[in-house]
Structure formats: structure tokens, C-alpha cells
Amino acid sequence: MLQATNPTTGELLEQMDSLSASQANEVIDRVADGFREWRVTPIGERGKLLYSVASELRNQKQALAESMALEMGKPIKEGLAEVEKSAWCAEYYAEHGEQFLAPETLESDASHSYVQYPPLGTVLGILPWNAPVWLALRFLAPALMAGNTCVLKADPNVPSTAKALVDCFYDAGAPQSVVANLAVVNDVAKQMIDHPRVKAVSFTGSSQAGQIIAAQAASGLKPAVLELGGSDPCILMADADLDKALDIITLSRMINAGQSCIAVKRLFVERSIYEQVCDALTQRFQALRFGNPANEENNLGPLARADLRDQLHRQVTQSLASGARCLVGGELPEGSGFFYPPTLLVDMKPGMAAFEEETFGPVLSVMAIDSLDEALELANATEYGLGASIWTQSQVSIDAAVRQLESGQIAVNGIVKSDPRLPSGGIGRSGYGRELGPQGIREFVNVQQVWIA
Incomplete structure (x- = not known):
């Protein structure tokens, strides 16, 4: 059984049936059988399906947002925006997929030589709970448009949301032999990676699970x-x-109650403005409200699970014990649910828990720096490499940051975000491969050379 918990109240939600290993194998076999027909479906027809999916997502936007609020605590207004962005992703690949996969002529000793991009087969997507609609679409839309068939394995925290999402595909006209929801526990999902008809895997989640x-x-x-x-x-x-910078930094750190891989987590501030920045961030953090995600007046909902809150609080308390100062938050609130307050840690140093580890919650770590060179050295002093950003009006500083920051994405005077038009991914313990953009649709294809005498 799949047993989700309402993180706002801590109460168990209705159980959902999970598939056994043999049943999961049958689902994968069904979708793998469907690949033979889907791969030869004209790409324009695949695009029409994705346009229909986008329309259906918008039709079900409120229901999907409410499901996310119930199962993982996302504020309704953020859930509505997530579904809208997901619909955009489907439309983007429907419009541009054919162009991205067009054969490319390469000169050689042949009369005609070129590269084409046929699909691989059935792709297994193993996805997390923190953006269950968006992260699914950025896997599903390009993979399906390329001619692959897809099996979606969502996190056990969000079983109803995953089912509702795949039902949107069916309501839009997708055959059950092309896309399927694999409602299984994690141990069964691991077995499915080895299924001989699964040809590729897409995973979003923790670095530890990613290594496995x-x-x-x-x-x-x-x-x-x-x-x-x-x-x-x-x-x-x-x-x-x-x-502008402090507004965006606060927004980045607090989206989804801080449960975002690409949020600002370590802020390096030039010393001459350090106290001013700490004061301004204190005011912004104190103005934030956390509570029931169904109440649109609240900026933050709960963390998704009790263990996630415990882990975050450990990182905060260990950092304070190591000499950091807490200007806002940092204490477990009373009452039900898995809430954690907006927390501002300052005077951070390397070696502290919140500096060395990923903090997956509404905690921002702030440190003073004396030069851009020092900031760049500290920014790169991590095993992760997902996103990075810099705020400055100096073109010299911008050029230096763009040359030296070690990450998959760099934002200059703006927020690090995912966008269907641009590739997204990381290096080091942040992973490999790319989603989105023209690069993302080519991850699950065969880069096939054709040589004609």
C-alpha cells in the first residue's frame, strides 16, 4: 500500500493500492509493446497530443494544485503556477520538438551522410515529491515527443497527484500503452530499473539515491x-x-518552503554592505507567514515529512553550535504539522553543517566576503554544482563569475530557475545529463549515423 501523510496536520491520508513486482512488470511490458506503434507515429501527431495534454492540465489545474497542497504542502498559488508551467512545457516541445530532432547533414566521403535521432524505447522516470507535476512534465514531454514511451514512478508522498496527472494524459487522448503511472513502493521501483525492456532512466532526487x-x-x-x-x-x-536582489534572493530561498534544489542556499555578501543586507533580510524574513497551504495569505506551507524537518533543524542547531548566529527563526514551532519557520543564519563559515550540506527548507546561510575572488573560491567549495548566481553592475565581475563558477546554470542579476527553453542540470553531486531545451530532448535518443555511398 502507498500511505501518504498530510504534512499540514500530520494525519494519514487514504491509502492507495500499490502494484506488486509482477504487476509492475506487466505495466512496463504493456508500455514497451506500445513503443512499436508510438515510434512510427508522425511527430506532428505526437505534438498534437502534447497540445491536448497542456489543455487538459489547465482544465484540471485547481484539482492538481489542491492535491499537491494536501499531499506535500505546496501553497495553492504555487501549485497553480506549477501546473501552468507544466502545460507550457508540453506546448514548447509540441512546437519545437520536430526542429530539435531534425536530421543533420555532415559532409564525408559518402554521397550523403547525416545524423538522425530515433527514440530509444521505454524510459522509466523516478521522480520526487517537491514538484510532482512540473518534474514529471519536464521528463515526459521531451521523451514522448521524441517517440519514446514512458513509465512514471512518483514518490510515495504524492500517489494521488501522480495518478491525477497521468489521468490528464489519458483524458487528452494518450493511449495507456504510451504512458503509465507505476504506483509502487521504492523497493519495487529499484527492481524495475533492471527490467530488460526499460531502455533508459530519468531520476530527480537526492544525491545519495542518485548514486545508487x-x-x-x-x-x-x-x-x-x-x-x-x-x-x-x-x-x-x-x-x-x-x-531587487534581496527580494529575489528571499523569493528563491522560500519557494516551496525552501524545498527546491536550485534555491539560493549560501549567500556571500561584500563586507561593506554586510550589516545592511543582514538587517534588510531580517525584515523580509520576519514579514513571511507560514501555515496552511490552502490559505493564500500564507507564504510557506509545511515541509513534506517529519524526518525532513528534523534533518533541517539538526543542520541549524549544529551551525549555531559552531558559531553561526540566527537572526530569524531557527526554532521548531508548536502545534501539528511539519512546519519550519523562515530562518536566517549569518556569520557562516566553511565547515558548518548548513554550509557543507544541502539545506532543504527555508534556511538561508549568509557570509561576509572581502573580494570577488574570495566569493568565487567559497562558491565553488562544494561537492554540488547545480546553480549559481551573482548580483553586480560590473561587467568585469560578471565576466569573471561566468568564467569561474562551477555549476550547470548561472544567473546574472536574476533568479536561477528552470525554463523549458533552456537546458537544466548539474555537475558533481548534482548529477549529470540535461533536461529541457534542445539538449533535453536529445538525452533519450539514438544519435545514429547514416552513410550512403
Whole structure:
């Protein structure tokens, strides 16, 4: 059985039946059988399906947002925006997929030589709870448009949301032999990676789980795309537009109650403005409200699970014991649910828990720096490499940051975000491979050379 918990109240939600290993194998076989027909379906017809999926997502936007609020605590207004962004992703690949997969002529000793991009087969997507609609679409839309069939294994925290999402595909006209929801516990999902008809794996989740899945996929010589954790640095120089920068930094750190891989987590502030920034962030953090995600007046909902809150609080308390100061938050609230307050840690140093580890919650770590060179060295002093950002008006500083920051994404005077038009992914313990953009649709294809005498 799949047993989710309402993180707002701590109460158990209605159980859902889970598939046995043999039943899961049957689902994969059904979708793998469907690949033979789906791969030869004209790409324009695949695009029409994705347009219909986008329409159906918008029709079910309120219900999907309410399901996310119930199962993982996402504020309704954020859930509505997530579904809208997911619909955009479907439309983006429907419009541009054919262009991204067009054969490319390469000159050789042949009369005609070119590269084409046929699909691989059935792709297994193993996805987390923190953005259950968006993270599914950024896997499903490009993979389906390329001609693969897809099996979606969602996190056990969000079983109803996953079912409702795949039902949107069916309501839009997708055959059950093309896309399927694999409602299984994690132990069964691990077995499915080895299914001989699963040809590739897409995984979004923790670095620890990613290492296990990567090793298992590699043992079967199956390609994988891994989007894992992050400890994203942000550099704030004295010449930046401070009000705009601090608004965006606060937004980035607090989206989804801080449960975002690409949120700002470590903020490096030029010393001349350090106290000013700490004061301004204190005001912003104190103005945030956390509570029931169904109440649109609240900025933050709960964390998704009790163990996640316990882990976050350990990181905060250990950092304080190591000499950091807490200006806002940092204490477990009373009452039901898995809430954690917006927390501002300052005077951070390397070696502290909240500096070295990924903090998956509404906690921002702030540190003073004396130069851009020092900031860049500290920003790169991490095993992660997902996103990074810098705020400055100096083109020299921008050029240096773009050359030296070690991450999959760099934002200059803006927020690190995922966008269907641009590739997303990381390096190091943040994973490998890319989702989204023209690069994302080519992850699960055969880069096939054709040589004609």
C-alpha cells in the first residue's frame, strides 16, 4: 500500500493500492509493446497530443494544485503556477520538438551522410515529491515527443497527484500503452530499473539515491539523466541593485518552503554592505507567514515529512553550535504539522553543517566576503554544482563569475530557475545529463549515423 501523510496536520491520508513486482512488470511490458506503434507515429501527431495534454492540465489545474497542497504542502498559488508551467512545457516541445530532432547533414566521403535521432524505447522516470507535476512534465514531454514511451514512478508522498496527472494524459487522448503511472513502493521501483525492456532512466532526487540509481542503470548499460541536490551559491556585490536582489534572493530561498534544489542556499555578501543586507533580510524574513497551504495569505506551507524537518533543524542547531548566529527563526514551532519557520543564519563559515550540506527548507546561510575572488573560491567549495548566481553592475565581475563558477546554470542579476527553453542540470553531486531545451530532448535518443555511398 502507498500511505501518504498530510504534512499540514500530520494525519494519514487514504491509502492507495500499490502494484506488486509482477504487476509492475506487466505495466512496463504493456508500455514497451506500445513503443512499436508510438515510434512510427508522425511527430506532428505526437505534438498534437502534447497540445491536448497542456489543455487538459489547465482544465484540471485547481484539482492538481489542491492535491499537491494536501499531499506535500505546496501553497495553492504555487501549485497553480506549477501546473501552468507544466502545460507550457508540453506546448514548447509540441512546437519545437520536430526542429530539435531534425536530421543533420555532415559532409564525408559518402554521397550523403547525416545524423538522425530515433527514440530509444521505454524510459522509466523516478521522480520526487517537491514538484510532482512540473518534474514529471519536464521528463515526459521531451521523451514522448521524441517517440519514446514512458513509465512514471512518483514518490510515495504524492500517489494521488501522480495518478491525477497521468489521468490528464489519458483524458487528452494518450493511449495507456504510451504512458503509465507505476504506483509502487521504492523497493519495487529499484527492481524495475533492471527490467530488460526499460531502455533508459530519468531520476530527480537526492544525491545519495542518485548514486545508487546511476550505478544500477550503468550495470545494465542504460543511459540515465540525474538531477540531484544542490547547495547553490549567490554572490552579492556592493554595486548591485540591493532591493531587487534581496527580494529575489528571499523569493528563491522560500519557494516551496525552501524545498527546491536550485534555491539560493549560501549567500556571500561584500563586507561593506554586510550589516545592511543582514538587517534588510531580517525584515523580509520576519514579514513571511507560514501555515496552511490552502490559505493564500500564507507564504510557506509545511515541509513534506517529519524526518525532513528534523534533518533541517539538526543542520541549524549544529551551525549555531559552531558559531553561526540566527537572526530569524531557527526554532521548531508548536502545534501539528511539519512546519519550519523562515530562518536566517549569518556569520557562516566553511565547515558548518548548513554550509557543507544541502539545506532543504527555508534556511538561508549568509557570509561576509572581502573580494570577488574570495566569493568565487567559497562558491565553488562544494561537492554540488547545480546553480549559481551573482548580483553586480560590473561587467568585469560578471565576466569573471561566468568564467569561474562551477555549476550547470548561472544567473546574472536574476533568479536561477528552470525554463523549458533552456537546458537544466548539474555537475558533481548534482548529477549529470540535461533536461529541457534542445539538449533535453536529445538525452533519450539514438544519435545514429547514416552513410550512403
